[in-house]
Amino acid sequence: MLDPLPIPAAVVTRVDGAPQIVMANPAFVDRQLMPGAVSAIDVALLTELVSVASRNDSGKANRPWTSEDPVKTRRYDVTAARIEMPGLDWPHFLVSLIDRTSEIETHDSFRRETMRDSLTGLPNRAGFEDAVESRLAEQGSDGRVTTSGFAIITLDIARFSQINECAGSVVGDELIITVARRLMGRVRKTDIVARIGGNEFALFVPLRGSNPRELSRITSRIRDIFLNPYRLSDLEIQIDGAIGIALSKPGQTDCANYIRQSQIALKRAKRTRQAEIYTPEELDKAxxxxxxxxxxxxxxxxxxxxxxxxxxxxxxxxxxxxxxxxxxxxxxxxxxxxxxxxxxxxxxxxxxxxxxxxxxxxxxxxxxxxxxxxxxxxxxxxxxxxxxxxxxxxxxxxxxxxxxxxxxxxxxxxxxxxxxxxxxxxxxxxxxxxxxxxxxxxxxxxxxxxxxxxxxxxxxxxxxxVLKIDRSFISDMLKERDKVAIVRAILSLASALGMETTAEGIETLEISQTLAALGCSFGQGYFYSxxxxxxxxxxxxxxxxx
The missing domain is CATH 3.20.20.450 (EAL domain)
Structure with a gap:
């Protein structure tokens, strides 16, 4: 894209320190290329430009300016440049404007697109970080904080890759869209929902206090999206998800860091199948x-x-x-x-x-x-x-x-x-x-x-x-009658199915002899080696x- 050309708008002079327009560009005034722009330029802006241009060796000064036009807000770069006017005592400056409206609008539109997930319409990871940090900046801009803290929650859809492979990417996309809709139906107006990965969502959740019940209610609402099966095309699928949580700390507003913390907790949640909260020790483990x-x-x-x-x-x-x-x-x-x-x-x-x-x-x-x-x-x-x-x-x-x-x-x-x-x-x-x-x-x-x-x-x-009997049943089996009963049942089951058996974790002669008497085929453990x-x-x- 070519840069727009500067349009000379007016010649300004300084009389007793106050800028005055002494000549306006006819094309600017008559053709209405930028209607009313010169007269609408803030006097304080002109004063600042002329003052700075007077002091600069280059004789120039530049500032951005927004024109609140009745039809459309326009954005300009305004430049004041000193010009030589022979025979006149007062310094004169040429004020020119470059219309940046289209350029800025295109940039803003592109930025909005790059901040948005094309499939769900939700913010993507970059958009989520930007939205969260903007929200936190707004809360602290005038010294008022509307919440006492917040949580960043990440949600991972279980078995998503398997569903994608078996049912196809179209069904996978439909599942992502449906999950997004259910999530949006269960969050508050103050929450922010985003899709930050293939099957991963993130939420910004303001908290009113440190009451664990509030966080529990929030995670329960999120988990509720998996209660009912998902009807996708001709399929009905029951899915589950894992939830990782990072809680805010005073003075720390780095959203990217909170996302990383919640993802660390998410890994543990996949193993425990419960919502997990990040703790500092987990970073060392990670x-x-x-x-x-x-x-x-x-x-x-x-x-x-x-x-x-x-x-x-x-x-x-x-x-x-x-x-x-x-x-x-x-x-x-x-x-x-x-x-x-x-x-x-x-x-x-x-x-x-x-x-x-x-x-x-x-x-x-x-x-x-x-x-x-x-x-x-x-x-x-x-x-x-x-x-x-x-x-x-x-x-x-x-x-x-x-x-x-x-x-x-x-x-x-x-x-x-x-x-x-x-x-x-x-x-x-x-x-x-x-x-x-x-x-x-x-x-x-x-x-x-x-x-x-x-x-x-x-x-x-x-x-x-071969059935290998886990060591948890073998150790101390002579002290617990229930374990002996379980081992006996497994041995009988294996015999009925025509399978051999191996007992793991044999550590004493007595256990070895007992297992042999019960008919166990093989054994291994520290008693042997x-x-x-x-x-x-x-x-x-x-x-x-x-």
Whole structure:
């Protein structure tokens, strides 16, 4: 866009310090290009311009000015420039105006567009931050604050990506629009609602006090949008959402920072399935997770991880029948990092795919190394965990087949351990993938059985070979009769379904003997051996082989 040309409006002189118009541009006056602009220019503005131009070496001064025209408000740049007028005692100045109205309107219109979400019509993230900061600036502009605080709330729609994949983007867009409408129907006039991400919304909520009941009522209203199913095209979908909250602190008005805090709380809310409020300790945890993600990525790329092995004992004779492979990470700076800490980080950031593939490939390599040491193919199975996140994102059957082929490992020597959440999240897909794995002759174990949502129909229909009884039922089972009853029931169920069983967390001889007497197939735990490096596992195996 070309800059508009300046239009000379008038010649102004200073008489006794007061500016006076001594000559007006006929085109300006007669053609009504800027009707009444010269006469309407504020005297104070002219006085300031002429005064500044008199002092400046350049002999110029420039100020913006808005003309409150009856038809349309117009905006100008007004310039006063000293001119030489021979024979006259008083200094004279040429006042010219540049009409910036169209330019400013175009800029404002573009800014409004860039601040708005095109799908819902709500503010986007930038628009939300701008609206919140403007609201807070208005409250403090005259020293009056209408609220004693505020909350920034972020809302995430659960399973949105799955809905998008299964039903299509049109249905996904319809869901976003419907959620936006329901949200707008449940907020107050003083609240601000925005869509700040694909399936994420944000709200600015003024608070009248520190009463937790007020915040509870607000979050309940927000959660109410998920009570009724969503009718989208020909589908009826029941969805849920997670809520993260950041509460304002005196003197802190950085909206972007509050959004980050609420998103940190949102991550915890996805795990707890409750509305969560940000606390300062969570920032330290978030920084720790970010550091772990960076270092874990390096560890995978530089092959700094190690696979440990915990023996699986045949309860009928006490011999080693296999091992469970477990990833271990010893960082040069942070020392040994627990898998309880780094596995969730890997799942969250997508590193679980390369990590899971590495673990399976390394387990097959170790089997080959042990066979070479023994001079024969050992009668061993190795169990490798497959996380729910990897199961959902990876092509597990192809990945397993390729790794087995590359290492020339017989599929009968591999057992994949899956959790119940794999089945619950998507039963149809789980059945399809598990059947494909079973077709490869790979064994399948249901890990941590009994701790989640156990559907007996799934157990009957899915090709599961082994039920692993969670350690929470095994530890102290001799002191609690209920635990013995649960273990006995699981063993009976497995027997009826033709499955073997593995008890985790065996730590005493008495528990080992009891489980053997009850008919448990296999056992593992610190009573036999903790997870150890491959060389130590091999040495242990040699002493306990049948």
């Amino acid at each position: 920084r720790r997770r970010f550091t772990l993600e960076t270092e874990l990525r390096k560890a995978i790329e530089l092959d700094r991880l190690e696979l440990y092995f915990q023996p699986l004992i045949d309860m009928s004779n006490g011999f080693v029948t296999g091992f469970e492979a477990l990833a271990r990470w010893k960082d040069p700076d942070y020392g040994m990092i627990s898998p309880v800490e780094f596995i969730p980080v890997a799942e969250e950031c997508g590193l679980i795919l390369p990590l899971g593939r590495w673990a399976l490939d390394r387990a097959c390599q170790v089997l080959n190394e042990w066979d070479a040491k023994a001079g024969e193919v050992l009668p061993l199975k190795v169990s490798v965990n497959v996380s729910a996140a990897q199961f959902a994102r990876d092509d597990i059957p192809s990945m397993v087949a390729n790794i087995l082929r590359a290492n020339k490992t017989k599929p009968e020597r591999l057992c994949l351990e899956l959790t119940e959440s794999v089945v619950v999240s998507d039963p149809a897909r789980a059945a399809k993938v598990m059947s494909a794995l079973r077709a490869l002759n790979v064994s399948l174990a249901m890990d941590d059985f009994g701790t989640g949502y156990s559907n007996l129909a799934y157990l009957q229909q899915l090709p599961i070979d 903790p997870p150890v490096p491959a060389d130590e596992a091999y040495a242990y195996m040699i002493t306990r082989m049948g």
